[in-house]
Amino acid sequence: MAGIMMRSSAFNDHDLLPARFSREGGNISPPLEWSQVPESAGELLLLVEDLDAGRTPLLHWLVTGIRPASAGLPEGAVPKGAREWPNSFGEVGWAGPQPPRGDDPHRYFFRLYALNSPLELPDAPQATDVHEAVAGHEFASGTMVGTYFR
Known part of the structure; x- marks a missing residue:
C-alpha cells in the first residue's frame, strides 16, 4: 500500500500537541498538510483517535469527503464540501485532547486514508x-501522532 506523507506546522510527529488544540485550551483543530496522495483516489478521510483512552479508542475527529487534490487542512477549519462527523463526545467536529489528570501522555493518531469511493457509515460512527468501513476501500494512508497530558 502506498504511503501518504503527513506533517503539521504546529507539532512534529510523536511530539506534544500545543495546549490551544486541547479541549481546555481552545479546542481548535490543528493544521495538517499531506503529500503523495495517489491520483486515483476518490476521496480522502481523516480519522483522529486516542488509543490510550481505554479498551475502545476514542474518536476525536472524523472528516470525510476531502478532495484528493487538497494538500491539507488549515487550523480550525475543514475544506468546502468535506463533512465533519460526531465524535465520541457526541459533538460534531474536533474534540481536543483532555486525558485524565495524572495519566501518562495519551497518543492521538491522525490517520489520512485515500479511498476508492465514499464509505457507508452509521450516523454516529x-x-x-470507521476502521471496519475503510478495510478494503483504502489504497494509501498516512499517519502522524501527537501526544498530550495534563
Missing part, C-alpha cells in the same frame, strides 16, 4: 466502525 465510533473509531472501530
Whole structure:
C-alpha cells in the first residue's frame, strides 16, 4: 500500500500537541498538510483517535469527503464540501485532547486514508466502525501522532 506523507506546522510527529488544540485550551483543530496522495483516489478521510483512552479508542475527529487534490487542512477549519462527523463526545467536529489528570501522555493518531469511493457509515460512527468501513476501500494512508497530558 502506498504511503501518504503527513506533517503539521504546529507539532512534529510523536511530539506534544500545543495546549490551544486541547479541549481546555481552545479546542481548535490543528493544521495538517499531506503529500503523495495517489491520483486515483476518490476521496480522502481523516480519522483522529486516542488509543490510550481505554479498551475502545476514542474518536476525536472524523472528516470525510476531502478532495484528493487538497494538500491539507488549515487550523480550525475543514475544506468546502468535506463533512465533519460526531465524535465520541457526541459533538460534531474536533474534540481536543483532555486525558485524565495524572495519566501518562495519551497518543492521538491522525490517520489520512485515500479511498476508492465514499464509505457507508452509521450516523454516529465510533473509531472501530470507521476502521471496519475503510478495510478494503483504502489504497494509501498516512499517519502522524501527537501526544498530550495534563
